[in-house]
Each structure stands twice: as C-alpha cells, then as structure tokens.
Amino acid sequence: xxxxxxxxxxxxxxxxxxxxxxxxxxxxxxxxxxxxxxxxxxxxxxxxxxxxxxxxxxxxxxxxxxxxxxxxxxxxxxxxxxxxxxxxxxxxxxxxxxxxxxxxxxxxxxxxxxxxxxxxxxxxxxxxxxxxxxxxxxxxxxxxxxxxxxxxxxxxxxxxxxxxxxxxxxxxxxxxxxxxxxxxxxxxxxxxxxxxxxxxxxxxxxxxxxxxxxxxxxxxxxxxxxxxxxxxxxxxxxxxxxxxxxxxxxxxxxxxxxxxxxxxxxxxxxxxxxxxxxxxxxxxxxxxxxxxxxxxxxxxxxxxxxxxxxxxxxxxxxxxxxxxxxxxxxxxxxxxxxxxxxxxxxxxxxxxxxxxxxxxxxxxxxxxxxxxxxxxxxxxxxxxxxxxxxxxxxxxxxxxxxxxxxxxxxxxxxxxxxxxxxxxx
Amino acid sequence: xxxxxxxxxxxxxxxxxxxxxxxxxxxxxxxxxxxxxxxxxxxxxxxxxxxxxxxxxxxxxxxxxxxxxxxxxxxxxxxxxxxxxxxxxxxxxxxxxxxxxxxxxxxxxxxxxxxxxxxxxxxxxxxxxxxxxxxxxxxxxxxxxxxxxxxxxxxxxxxxxxxxxxxxxxxxx
Numbered sequence: 001x002x003x004x005x006x007x008x009x010x011x012x013x014x015x016x017x018x019x020x021x022x023x024x025x026x027x028x029x030x031x032x033x034x035x036x037x038x039x040x041x042x043x044x045x046x047x048x049x050x051x052x053x054x055x056x057x058x059x060x061x062x063x064x065x066x067x068x069x070x071x072x073x074x075x076x077x078x079x080x081x082x083x084x085x086x087x088x089x090x091x092x093x094x095x096x097x098x099x100x101x102x103x104x105x106x107x108x109x110x111x112x113x114x115x116x117x118x119x120x121x122x123x124x125x126x127x128x129x130x131x132x133x134x135x136x137x138x139x140x141x142x143x144x145x146x147x148x149x150x151x152x153x154x155x156x157x158x159x160x161x162x163x164x165x166x167x168x169x170x171x172x173x174x175x176x177x178x179x180x181x182x183x184x185x186x187x188x189x190x191x192x193x194x195x196x197x198x199x200x201x202x203x204x205x206x207x208x209x210x211x212x213x214x215x216x217x218x219x220x221x222x223x224x225x226x227x228x229x230x231x232x233x234x235x236x237x238x239x240x241x242x243x244x245x246x247x248x249x250x251x252x253x254x255x256x257x258x259x260x261x262x263x264x265x266x267x268x269x270x271x272x273x274x275x276x277x278x279x280x281x282x283x284x285x286x287x288x289x290x291x292x293x294x295x296x297x298x299x300x301x302x303x304x305x306x307x308x309x310x311x312x313x314x315x316x317x318x319x320x321x322x323x324x325x326x327x328x329x330x331x332x333x334x335x336x337x338x339x340x341x342x343x344x345x346x347x348x349x350x351x352x353x354x355x356x357x358x359x360x361x362x363x364x365x366x367x368x369x370x371x372x373x374x375x376x377x378x379x380x381x382x383x384x385x386x387x388x389x390x391x392x393x394x395x396x397x398x399x400x401x402x403x404x405x406x407x408x409x410x411x412x413x414x415x416x417x418x419x420x421x422x423x424x425x
Numbered sequence: 426x427x428x429x430x431x432x433x434x435x436x437x438x439x440x441x442x443x444x445x446x447x448x449x450x451x452x453x454x455x456x457x458x459x460x461x462x463x464x465x466x467x468x469x470x471x472x473x474x475x476x477x478x479x480x481x482x483x484x485x486x487x488x489x490x491x492x493x494x495x496x497x498x499x500x501x502x503x504x505x506x507x508x509x510x511x512x513x514x515x516x517x518x519x520x521x522x523x524x525x526x527x528x529x530x531x532x533x534x535x536x537x538x539x540x541x542x543x544x545x546x547x548x549x550x551x552x553x554x555x556x557x558x559x560x561x562x563x564x565x566x567x568x569x570x571x572x573x574x575x576x577x578x579x580x581x582x583x584x585x586x587x588x589x590x591x592x593x594x595x596x597x598x
Contacts (some may be wrong), residue, residue, distance in 0.1 A: 098588065190482055190493025193590040216516060219509035328590050333493050341491070348493050357591040358480060358496045358598075360509055363517035366593030370554070371516075 013039075014424035017416045020387035020409070027199040027376045027384070033324035040307055040422045041066030045146070045153040045166050047309035047318060048072050048082055052150065052187040052337060053099065058116055061099040064320055065154060070143070071095050071105070072152070073116040080147065082154035083118045083140040094140070105140075118142050149174050150186060151309070169244040169401070173303040177311040179260040180334070182295035187337035188316075189348060192356030193330045196366040198373035200307075200321035201419070203329055206365060207304040207312060208241055208251040208411025210234045211388065216368055220360040223353075227270050239300075239406030240392035247306025247418025249411030252396070253313075254300025264290045272296065275346050282340065292343050295336065296350070304411055306418045315351060325373055331355040331362065386412040437473040437578075439539035440570040446533055449543050449568050452575045453528050457547075460597050461524050465507040468597070473569060474500050476578045480598060483588050495587070496598075510596070517595030522553035524596055528564065539570045540578075547582070549598065561585040562598065 013032055016023035025032055046065045053061050054074035061072050062085060069085040071094065085093045087107035094105040094114060104121065106113045111124040118140035126133065143154040146163035148171060153163055160166065167174070178186050196203075206212070213234045214221065221229050234253035241251045252258060264287070268276050272293045279289045298314025310317040316332040333351040335344035354361040376384070389408025397403030404410040452471070459468045472478075479489045480496040489497055498506060510518045526549035535542035542565065549560045567579035582598045584591070 192482065192493070192495065194592050195590045196593065219512050219515040222512070222514075223505040223509060345491060348491075349497065352494055352497050353502075356482075356495050357594050360506070363593035363595045364515055367517040367595065374554070 012424075014420040016423075017420045020413055021383035021385060022416060024376045024380060024382065024384065026201060027373060028324060030324045033199075033321070035423065036419075037066040037321070039425065040419065041321070042156045043422060043425070044157070044160060044307065045155045045163055046307065047151060047305070048154050049080075049152045050150050050186070050188050050316065050332070050334070051080075051147065051152060052185070052334075054080060054152075056101070058103045059099075059101050060095065060097075060116065062095055062097065065143070065156070066321065069093060070154070071140070072154075073118075075116040076103070077117075079117065080145050080152055081117050082143040082145045082152075083114075084143075086141070087112055088120065088138040088140065089123075114140050149178050166246055167248070167305070168246055169398070170246075170248040170250075170303060170305055173244070173250050173301065174311060176259060176301075177299055177303060180295040180298055180314065180336075182260075182292045182336050182339055182343075184339040185337035186334050189333040189335045189344060189351075191330050191332040192351075192359070192362070193328060194357045194362070194366060195322065195326055195328045196369050197325055198327060198369040199324060200319050200327040201415075202369045202372050203319045203327050204304070204307065204415055205386070205409075205412045206369065207302050207310040207317060208249050208415075209409070210239065210241075210251055210253055211407040211409075212368065213253075216364045217354075217361050219364070220354055223360055225271060231269070235407055237406075238393045238396070240396040241389070241404050241406060241408050241410040242392070242397040243402040243410055243414040244303075245401075245414075247415045248304060249414040250301050250303045251406065251411055252301045253406060255396070257297070257300030260294050260299060261291070264294060268293055269297070272346075275342060278342050279340055282342070284340065292336065292340060295339075296343050296346050298350075304415065306415050314347070315355060327369075386416065436475050437569070437571050437576065440572060441538035442570050443538060444536070444541040444568060444570055444575065446531060446541070446543065448575060449533075449541050449566065450531060452568055452577070453531075453543065453545065453566055456577065457526050457528050461526055463511075463521070463596075465511055465597070469503060469507055471577050472500065472503065473571065473576045473578045476500070476567075476576070476580075478503060478577075479579070479581045481581070481583060481587055484583055489581075495584075495591075506597075515595065517593050521595040522551040522558075524549055524551045526550075534565065540567065542567045547598070551594075551596070558592070560594075560598065 013035055016026050048063050049072045057076045059074045071083045071085045073081045087094050089112050092107050092109040094107045104113050113121045115121050120135040120138045145154045239252040243249050276289050276293050303311040308319050318330040320328040322328055335347040356362055386409040389404030389410050392403035456471055478498040481489055481494050509515050513519050528545050528547045530546040532544045534544050545564050547562045547564045551558050563583045565581045568575050569578045
C-alpha cells in the first residue's frame with residue numbers, strides 16, 4: 001500500500017494523542033514509527049519468551065525487540081540471557097533457527113563462536129589481530145532481563161524501573177492467568193503467527209476491544225453449541241475494563257472465569273463432558289478432573305501489557321512491529337506442563353478453532369485491521385475515536401483504578417496514555 | 426461446540442479395487458477446481474465421514490493430533506467451516522481473496538486395494554486489494570474407493586513456510 005509522505009515526527013509526537021482522540025498519523029507516519037522504536041521499544045520492558053520455551057540448559061529461541069533481532073538463551077547455569085543476534089565482528093546474525101538446543105553459537109561468516117551467555121569463546125586465526133586482542137572484550141551485547149511468573153522480559157534501558165514495578169497491578173492478573181496450568185504449571189505447546197498490513201497499535205487496541213467481538217466473530221459464535229455461545233456472550237455478563245497503570249489494562253469478559261479455582265463444584269459444561277469422563281477413566285480423582293477441565297477452558301479475561309504482550313483468555317498474544325504499516329502477531333498456545341495429555345490435546349483443538357491464519361476468528365480480525373490501515377489514508381483531520389465507555393458495574397474494578405463497562409475503550413486510552421508519556425519523555 | 430479430540434468409531438466401508446493414479450489425479454483436480462470456485466458444499470461430499478483435513482504449523486513428520494495445527498478438521502469442523510465461509514458474515518471471506526491453484530508433481534506414496542496415497546505439489550496465487558500472494562505447499566492425499574466412488578480420506582497441506590508468519594486466509598487451501 002502506498003504511504004503518504006508526511007513531515008518527520010518530532011519529539012512533540014506525544015501531541016498526536018489527546019484525551020480520547022488519536023491523530024491519523026499514529027497509524028501511518030513512517031518517521032513516527034522510527035521514533036516509537038527508539039522511545040518505546042528501546043526504553044521499556046518488552047516480552048521475549050515464556051520460561052517453558054527454554055526448557056533446560058543450553059536452550060534458545062530467536063525473536064526481536066522492536067526492529068532488532070535477539071537471541072534468548074538459557075545457559076548451562078540456568079540463567080536466561082537476551083543477546084543481540086549480531087556478531088561483534090562484522091554483524092552477521094549468529095543464529096537463524098527459531099528455537100532449539102545448542103551449547104555454542106558460531107557466526108557462519110568468519111567462525112567467531114559464542115557461549116549461550118554471550119561470551120566470545122574463540123576467534124579463528126587470531127594471529128591476524130594485534131597482540132593484546134582480548135576476546136573477553138567482545139561478547140554478544142546483552143540486555144537487561146527479568147522474569148515474573150514465567151513471563152520473561154528484556155530491555156535495552158539500564159534506567160528502566162524494575163520489572164515488578166513496571167508490571168505493577170498487572171501482576172495479580174498474570175497470577176490469575178497462570179492458574180490455567182491447573183497446578184501443573186503453564187507450558188507453551190506451539191504457536192500460530194501471521195502478519196497484517198497495518199500499524200502495531202491497531203493490534204494493541206484490539207486486545208481490549210470487546211465491542212467488535214459479537215460483530216466480527218459472529219461466525220465463530222455460530223459454530224458453538226448454545227451453552228458455549230452463552231459463555232462467549234462477552235458483552236452481556238457484567239464485565240469491565242480496568243486501567244492497571246503503565247499502559248496495562250485488563251478486560252474481563254466472563255467474570256465467572258476470573259479465578260479458575262473458584263466454585264469448582266459448578267456443573268461441568270457439556271462441551272467438556274467427554275474430556276472429563278476420559279480423565280476419570282484414566283484414574284484421576286474428581287477434584288483433579290474438575291480443576292483440569294476448568295483450566296482447559298481458559299480464563300475469562302484479556303490482560304494487555306504495554307507494549308507487546310497479552311495474556312488473552314487461553315493463550316499469549318505477542319505483537320512485533322515490522323514497519324509503520326506491517327505488524328507480526330504470534331498466538332502462542334499454552335497447556336498444562338506435565339498435565340494429562342488429553343487435556344493438552346483439547347487445548348490445541350480449542351486454540352485451532354479460533355486462532356491463527358486459518359482459525360474461525362483471526363482471519364476476520366486481520367481483515368478488519370487491514371481495513372483500518374486502508375481507511376486511515378483518508379481524512380487527515382478526522383480523529384481516531386477511543387472515547388467509548390460508561391461506568392463499570394458496581395463492585396468490579398479495584399477502587400482507585402479508572403474503569404469502564406466491558407465494551408469501553410478504557411484499555412486503549414490507558415495504552416495511549418502510556419504511549420504519550422513515553423513519546424514525550 | 427462439536428470439536429472433539431476423540432476419533433469417530435465407524436469407518437466408511439472400502440471397495441477393494443485398485444485405484445489408478447489417473448483416477449486419483451482426476452479427484453484431486455476436481456477438488457482444486459471446487460476450492461478455486463468456492464464450491465464448498467460440493468467439496469464436503471468429496472470426503473469420507475472419518476476423513477481428516479490437516480494443515481500443520483511445522484514441516485516434518487510430527488503427529489498432528491498432539492501438535493498445534495493451522496487447521497485440523499474432522500467432518501464436523503469441515504461442515505462448520507463451510508458454514509462460516511459461505512455465511513456472508515465472515516469479513517475475511519465476504520468475499521475471500523480470489524485464488525487460482527495448480528496441483529502437480531504427483532508421486533504414488535502407497536497403493537493397496539481400495540486405497541491410494543499420493544504426494545503432490547500445490548502452487549496457489551491469491552488476489553485481493555490489488556495484491557497477489559503465492560502460497561506453495563507439499564500436499565499428501567489419501568484416497569479410498571467406496572460404494573459412492575472415490576473419496577478423500579485424508580489431506581495434509583504442508584506449507585513451504587508453515588512455521589513462519591503467514592497472513593489471514595479466508596478460503597481453503
């Protein structure tokens with residue numbers, strides 16, 4: 001798609017969002033995108049992995065932070081490292097595999113080899129360097145890394161607040177989300193990934209957009225049995241959206257599924273009856289069966305963490321900005337780490353039903369986001385409106401938190417306030 | 426929801442006769458044309474009731490039952506999918522991208538009375554919003570002879586970039 005040439009954004013970029021209105025340039029200005037990579041993706045904590053993706057010593061995955069390719073490793077001591085995927089010599093990437101297990105990363109160009117913690121191990125034909133050349137001075141560049149309840153984040157910024165402080169009120173919701181490990185722990189089972197021709201913030205907004213659900217996802221809802229369709233009546237159950245600070249927010253669509261360990265004596269939904277019986281037949285006691293079956297269905301909320309990761313009902317939703325008008329999205333399927341295999345099989349089938357490039361939901365989301373990017377080329381002076389929302393139902397959100405009804409655009413405003421703060425910093 | 430992790434108990438009876446590659450090709454090409462022309466309801470009739478249509482997220486010989494797939498459809502899911510694609514309410518499919526596909530490079534992978542397994546290559550071009558995209562895939566077909574003629578019993582579409590980012594796909598591969 002042709003992008004309109006526009007004047008370079010300046011550090012006054014934060015002005016492009018005012019209160020509950022955004023300027024069209026938020027989605028379409030290439031200079032603004034470059035500035036976002038610097039002011040946001042190089043300054044704050046960016047999610048890079050779940051701990052289960054690095055199962056044991058000498059495991060790794062590759063990803064990116066903003067536009068920069070990185071290598072996430074667990075070294076032989078068990079420590080997680082996030083390293084720029086760039087040889088210190090002449091810049092070639094040292095690894096192009098998506099994930100795996102290896103104890104050394106050898107640059108294919110001149111053979112410089114690195115340990116999983118980034119240490120430069122060996123330089124071929126080192127006689128060609130002047131005396132005093134010290135490999136210890138040339139490790140892969142490493143980033144600050146921290147982890148909360150299995151969620152691994154990294155940042156380029158030595159001055160960023162601690163991860164726990166950055167996540168703040170979101171931590172409670174991460175803990176609630178991880179209850180879908182049913183006591184076994186949460187494990188990544190696989191992932192769907194796709195790109196759409198649109199700006200990354202369109203996807204960021206969507207994670208706290210319940211308003212679109214019954215419209216865009218009508219065909220998904222139509223494919224459900226009546227009981228399950230009622231569960232997915234996301235606008236009709238007294239849910240809410242709550243600003244958790246620092247750009248994070250939670251959208252509760254199914255209040256009954258906030259705490260998966262609550263009310264486990266409730267009847268098992270019909271769609272899980274077959275699974276429950278199979279688990280009983282495998283010899284699991286009734287308490288375990290109920291806990292596992294509840295976990296298989298996932299939570300009733302989307303936790304959106306600025307800028308790139310969401311704990312979305314039953315999976316992780318990661319966004320990677322590619323360009324001002326292209327975004328990559330990963331829908332990462334999770335299951336029970338060491339839990340019953342049948343439970344994980346059901347999790348996979350449920351994930352496939354909605355998510356991914358051929359799911360019953362995702363293609364329509366992607367189409368909608370592309371339509372936003374196409375439409376925003378029109379109407380220079382027309383704002384993007386994120387002003388929707390009436391009061392949250394009584395007794396839902398934590399006192400002191402800005403909150404609105406489940407269909408409100410409170411979460412988008414929360415994200416844009418953080419965006420504005422960082423773009424003006 | 427009729428998504429099930431449990432296989433159906435019954436199997437369509439087979440007619441124990443040799444299926445030639447030419448017969449298999451004819452079915453494969455019939456299927457390709459039906460998909461390009463959005464003849465989804467007729468497409469459903471090409472299948473056995475216990476057949477699986479699979480598009481994995483990884484290349485290789487992994488077991489789709491215990492892995493994440495892009496698509497893992499039994500009969501019930503195929504029917505729900507066709508309902509979705511033809512409903513007029515799925516944004517990505519109303520209309521879908523136009524597609525033209527060819528399937529060729531056929532090799533007989535297995536043959537026994539009443540069954541033939543064929544490997545092939547599929548090249549598909551899609552067109553929407555002034556943009557064409559090429560999707561290439563290795564495809565395996567398991568075709569069985571029944572009283573009602575030849576039927577698809579399994580189709581596995583392994584995309585050349587199965588493990589890389591794709592895009593929203595509002596039609597069938």
